[in-house]
């Protein structure tokens with residue numbers, strides 16, 4: 021993840037009018053749709069309803085005009101006359117997932133001297149890959165091309181593009197230097213305020229502070245975002261978590277490894293060097309010790325959410341995930357990007373830039389422990405794939421891996437689903453519309469071909485993704501953009 025800094029990683033309630041029913045899909049999208057009738061009954065499914073409760077077996081879910089009309093045991097749910105009835109025995113139904121650290125770009129080296137990064141906008145592939153994986157709502161957590169992201173959001177609402185509903189985050193709010201060539205370096209607190217004001221007026225509903233922002237810029241950006249009814253999250257480094265929480269930040273990205281307040285070399289307002297020592301200082305922390313316990317208490321008492329991005333941490337381990345688990349990623353990426361990724365994976369094995377692969381694995385395990393402890397104490401944990409790293413995390417497929425890693429971290433399948441649905445809905449202030457499978461909610465659902473309760477790898481077998489009652493065909497969405505993600 022330190023590699024990340026240089027080489028890679030890259031809301032209060034929104035006005036409800038912004039989430040009025042979307043326009044019907046344009047005729048050009050019809051080949052990607054499997055079910056488009058007003059009333060559908062999915063019978064005999066195993067249901068995870070978005071709460072932390074256990075899976076419910078032999079359930080029937082009735083969709084009517086884009087909303088959930090009935091949910092309950094198959095034996096007791098009345099199926100309305102005229103409904104299309106689909107027997108889904110042996111399959112699992114989840115709420116539409118809410119990805120909270122998604123990007124619409126792919127990261128690559130190539131920014132020239134200084135090892136800067138470049139992001140390449142994935143306007144064609146990313147929205148479809150997210151939707152195919154069951155992501156029906158996504159927050160873009162940092163934009164390289166905010167105007168493009170906003171245009172995609174509108175196109176999805178207007179039915180001319182297939183994709184999740186988007187909460188668009190404005191451009192990265194970074195200081196100097198910054199790791200991504202396209203990012204603007206803020207020139208001070210006034211610039212931070214102006215930037216947030218400018219993009220809020222154009223539809224951004226979220227902002228993300230980045231690693232080199234100064235404390236004064238961060239404070240100005242938080243206050244300006246809140247004045248616009250937007251929320252602000254951070255992938256921090258120059259500002260420690262406790263300091264950012266006291267300034268009013270809403271959300272923290274990635275987790276413990278990005279909190280430098282426990283690094284003895286940290287100077288106020290300065291991001292310490294990304295070297296091997298940084299990793300060791302994180303691994304040495306005890307999640308039951310006073311530092312972490314104090315941090316968790318401060319986060320929870322200030323209602324600051326945490327976004328899990330385990331898949332991108334894992335991406336810095338040269339052997340994980342297995343090539344087998346990367347088949348979907350391979351199918352999505354262009355041959356150029358796939359071979360570039362394999363090259364980098366090999367390179368970090370031979371020449372770890374800052375952290376050895378063993379240290380990266382320890383950092384991932386420490387982060388898993390931290391997330392479990394945060395949730396155990398009542399913290400609001402959300403998740404996303406963060407399609408950056410060394411290029412092996414791709415929209416949608418990365419979310420599938422993230423879900424598996426949440427379970428590996430020790431969360432139950434139902435807790436992992438809740439992290440990816442109802443928790444995020446709560447953060448977005450839309451828990452009365454999305455994030456759970458109960459009558460009256462929007463018909464956003466993910467149908468998996470298999471038994472997720474006993475084998476979470478079934479998350480890799482999405483079959484139909486319902487968004488406002490329209491059943492998108494996952495395989496067709498994926499096939500429509502196969503081989504074009506990344507760089508071409």
Ligand SMILES: [Zn+2]
Pocket residue numbers: 029030121123161162406407408
């Ligand atoms: Zn990110």
